[in-house]
Amino acid sequence: MGDGIKETKAATTVVTAGRRKHWTGGRVVNPPLWRGSTHLYDSVADLRAAKGPVQRNNFFYGRRGGPTHWALAEALTELEPGAEDTYLFPSGVAAISCALLAVLKPGDVLLMTDNAYDPSRSFASAWLKQWGVTTRWFDPMASVDDIIALMEPQPTGGRVAAILLESPGSLTFEVQDVPAICAAAKARGIATLLDNTWATPLFFPALQHGVDLAILAGTKYIGGHSDIMLGSVTTTAEYWTALRRTAYQFGQVISPDDAYLAHRGLHTLDVRLRRHEANALAVARWLNARADIAAVLHPALPNCPGHDVWKRDFSGSSGLFSFVLRHASDDDVATMIDALNLFGIGYSWGGFESLALPVDPAPDRTATSWSADGQLIRLNIGLEDPADLIADLEQALGVLQNRSA
Numbered sequence: 001m002g003d004g005i006k007e008t009k010a011a012t013t014v015v016t017a018g019r020r021k022h023w024t025g026g027r028v029v030n031p032p033l034w035r036g037s038t039h040l041y042d043s044v045a046d047l048r049a050a051k052g053p054v055q056r057n058n059f060f061y062g063r064r065g066g067p068t069h070w071a072l073a074e075a076l077t078e079l080e081p082g083a084e085d086t087y088l089f090p091s092g093v094a095a096i097s098c099a100l101l102a103v104l105k106p107g108d109v110l111l112m113t114d115n116a117y118d119p120s121r122s123f124a125s126a127w128l129k130q131w132g133v134t135t136r137w138f139d140p141m142a143s144v145d146d147i148i149a150l151m152e153p154q155p156t157g158g159r160v161a162a163i164l165l166e167s168p169g170s171l172t173f174e175v176q177d178v179p180a181i182c183a184a185a186k187a188r189g190i191a192t193l194l195d196n197t198w199a200t201p202l203f204f205p206a207l208q209h210g211v212d213l214a215i216l217a218g219t220k221y222i223g224g225h226s227d228i229m230l231g232s233v234t235t236t237a238e239y240w241t242a243l244r245r246t247a248y249q250f251g252q253v254i255s256p257d258d259a260y261l262a263h264r265g266l267h268t269l270d271v272r273l274r275r276h277e278a279n280a281l282a283v284a285r286w287l288n289a290r291a292d293i294a295a296v297l298h299p300a301l302p303n304c305p306g307h308d309v310w311k312r313d314f315s316g317s318s319g320l321f322s323f324v325l326r327h328a329s330d331d332d333v334a335t336m337i338d339a340l341n342l343f344g345i346g347y348s349w350g351g352f353e354s355l356a357l358p359v360d361p362a363p364d365r366t367a368t369s370w371s372a373d374g375q376l377i378r379l380n381i382g383l384e385d386p387a388d389l390i391a392d393l394e395q396a397l398g399v400l401q402n403r404s405a
């Protein structure tokens with residue numbers, strides 16, 4: 001694949017990514033599934049030659065992966081122009097924690113956006129804290145100048161070594177000025193990490209925007225079918241060795257079956273994301289026009305914090321957003337969500353099927369506080385017909401109105 005064509009549009013790249021003849025043998029479309037813990041050598045001389053530093057994409061032993069893994073890692077790397085390579089992890093959380101360990105050491109300070117994914121926050125406040133790393137949370141809507149001020153040496157001591165961004169946040173959807181924050185961090189030798197699960201490299205190629213380590217929970221849109229757990233970290237050459245060494249020392253490896261399914265899912269990412277986008281926008285705009293909805297938090301809607309930055313930097317919006325059910329109690333939220341027929345009730349997102357989830361960001365805030373005129377509900381908008389989703393939401397909101405009438 002790719003012979004003679006040097007640069008393609010992302011929609012083409014997702015189709016060709018990781019499908020060189022080297023992986024497929026040129027006889028089948030998808031790189032075959034290789035299961036293997038033991039890798040075999042022709043001779044002791046071959047065995048001895050394979051020892052030494054971790055060589056990339058060489059048979060050695062199953063913990064270093066096999067061709068099924070390498071093809072997927074290469075595909076994810078191809079989607080991030082400027083990337084050196086990608087390491088695969090058994091979950092998004094494993095990817096986040098290992099990426100942080102690769103760039104931090106005891107005594108360092110970590111800056112983290114206050115809207116970060118809850119397990120990212122608790123890894124910092126519990127594990128990193130007892131390891132000797134201090135975390136300073138900052139308001140996701142703070143000005144770039146205020147964030148830069150936090151990068152400077154603080155009276156409390158410790159050098160800021162890394163910044164973890166999540167833009168938009170996956171509960172409250174604030175969008176950050178990632179290019180400006182990363183440029184300022186780079187000038188100070190601070191590593192930048194972005195949880196890019198919402199946008200994926202298709203809507204936000206992170207490394208091109210200045211990020212050093214781009215993290216995905218592949219569990220969500222890369223897999224896309226709600227049946228695998230996966231994480232990945234794609235880095236620049238500068239951070240690749242530290243990431244690879246750390247992940248290898250922690251024994252991070254995924255099942256080749258999951259790698260196969262993720263790679264299969266990846267090839268339809270462009271078409272799925274565009275349908276998620278169109279469906280979510282239809283639902284979000286419909287909700288936004290209702291009197292019983294106090295706010296819709298969707299980066300493509302003008303009232304979402306950071307909307308202008310989203311418009312400048314992103315080439316699309318995906319299918320996850322939240323809305324505030326006006327004056328609602330916990331009980332109202334349960335009544336409304338229980339009345340939905342087409343929406344599953346469950347964590348996770350990014351699959352082809354719609355989900356609804358009551359969420360409360362308030363306990364997961366340090367630098368800021370969360371308050372809203374009602375209760376927050378997060379929707380994963382799937383690939384159904386949007387008219388059916390809207391009709392389902394309408395009848396469920398009707399159940400609530402009839403109950404309170």
Ligand SMILES: *Cc1c(COP(=O)(O)O)cnc(C)c1O
Binds near residue numbers: 198
């Ligand atoms: C789900 C999620 C993760 C974690 O991924 P897992 O595979 O569930 O560990 C990380 N970041 C965001 C934004 C997520 O939504």
